[in-house]
Amino acid sequence: MSEGLRVRRLSGGDIDAFLPELARLRIQVFREYPYLYDGSVAYEEKYLKAYANVPESVMVLVWDGARVVGASSGLPMEVETPEAMAPFIAHGYDPKRIFYYGESVLLPEYRGRGLGNRFFEERETHARGLARFDIACFCAIERPADHPRRPAGYAPLDAFWNRRGFVKHPELRTRFSWRELGEDAETPKPMVFWLKRLD
Numbered sequence: 709m710s711e712g713l714r715v716r717r718l719s720g721g722d723i724d725a726f727l728p729e730l731a732r733l734r735i736q737v738f739r740e741y742p743y744l745y746d747g748s749v750a751y752e753e754k755y756l757k758a759y760a761n762v763p764e765s766v767m768v769l770v771w772d773g774a775r776v777v778g779a780s781s782g783l784p785m786e787v788e789t790p791e792a793m794a795p796f797i798a799h800g801y802d803p804k805r806i807f808y809y810g811e812s813v814l815l816p817e818y819r820g821r822g823l824g825n826r827f828f829e830e831r832e833t834h835a836r837g838l839a840r841f842d843i844a845c846f847c848a849i850e851r852p853a854d855h856p857r858r859p860a861g862y863a864p865l866d867a868f869w870n871r872r873g874f875v876k877h878p879e880l881r882t883r884f885s886w887r888e889l890g891e892d893a894e895t896p897k898p899m900v901f902w903l904k905r906l907d
Contacts, residue, residue: 713818714771717830720763727753727760729776730767737813741859742851744888759810762787766834768827770818777818780827781810782834785845792847795880795901801843807835807906809846828872835906842907846874847882847899857889874902 718726731752738745759765762783770778785793785806793803812827835841848865851858866876880903883896 712772713777713821713823715823715826715830716769716771717834718767718769719765719834721760723756723760723765723767726767726769726776727756730756730769730779733776733779733815734811734813737815738811739889741855741857741862742849743886744857744890746887746889746891756781758787759783764838766831768830770814770823772818778812778814778823778827780812780831782831783808783810784838784841791882791884795882799879805840805842807831807838807841807844809844824868825872832906842905843903844874844906845901845903847884847901850898850900869902873904875904876900876902 723730728749731749734752734756735745735747735749738747759767759781765783766781768780769776785796785803785808788803788808792808796803796806809828809831812824814823832844835844848869869876878900880901882899882901884899885894885896887894888897
């Protein structure tokens with residue numbers, strides 16, 4: 709990892725002080741493909757407040773000097789939305805035994821320095837430290853290969869996620885809604901879950 713960057717893992721109320729900066733960072737990064745997110749700072753702060761309100765949550769922050777340039781989140785699945793829990797319940801999983809990795813955001817100029825691996829390592833260390841989870845999971849959007857906004861040379865992160873020990877589970881699907889660039893309102897987006905056993 710490049711010198712001069714600082715990584716710190718926070719939980720619960722310790723996240724509060726960084727909500728405005730995290731909201732702006734998320735909006736900037738998620739405008740890129742594949743999420744194409746057209747959101748607001750107010751909405752993002754409200755969303756992130758859920759992490760600050762959960763003592764067992766985790767937020768891994770990366771600073772370059774005084775500026776937050778990356779973040780990665782997680783919290784117990786049992787406090788996630790019904791849309792996130794539903795496919796697991798339908799397939800016989802206990803949400804109380806699952807730790808959900810939320811989103812990772814990193815400004816483009818800081819990519820390729822090992823921070824993606826660090827995000828996964830920090831969240832797994834946190835989840836294992838809680839000593840009550842069997843599975844870690846996250847979900848990823850599914851975009852068609854011929855999507856008109858897909859950049860030339862775009863490479864999905866599947867191989868990276870496999871190297872981190874995650875396996876795609878096509879039977880575990882849901883839909884999350886957000887307003888995409890060019891849309892007038894929120895629309896549901898297809899999502900698929902990836903799982904890793906922690907035991």
